[in-house]
Amino acid sequence: MPQCRNCHREISKFDNDVCPYCGCEHPIDANYQTKDMTQFVDPVTGDYKLYKSKSKKTAGFLCMGLGWAGIDQFYLGFWKKGLLSILITLLITIGGGFILYYNVNDLNNYFAFLIAFGFDWVGFASYSAKIFKNDSAKDSNGEFLR
DSSP: OOBOTTTOOBOOTTOOSBOTTTOOBSOSOTTOOOOOGGGTSOOOOSOOOOOOOOOHHHHHHHHHHHGGGTHHHHHHTOHHHHHHHHHHHHIIIIIHHHHHHHHOTTOOSTHHHHHHHHHHHHHHHHHHHHHHHOTTOBOTTSOBOO
16 A cells, blocks of 8 residues: 555555645555565475365264274274274173173173173164264364365
8 A cells, every 4th residue: 555655654556636634635655556465475385185075974984883993083084093992892792792791601602702892882872873963073173174
């Protein structure tokens, strides 16, 4: 924006007859030109690609079917949560399976471990409802799920 040559306040380039602040006649110098902003701003020189956000439906269905393996968390980019999901599955399946195997007389076979795994799977399938309902869910890049 041009400045008044008398009071040095910024004025509009259309106020070239009288300064609205000090009343000076012809406040803009005759050699005034607008400045080219490309001289002051660096152009974008990188090869940038647009980020495509992850799908909430995909994350929900992955959690429903393969949440016990942490696939939904790996899809969203949360590697630590994915590994934690695998660890929780192992603890529930192996720990719960051994508890059922040794404490229930009729389950002295591999069905004890399948029942424990079934409880774990039901837990992750119910957690998928939270993913479907959450409108403000984000992936690891902070982008909202579409």
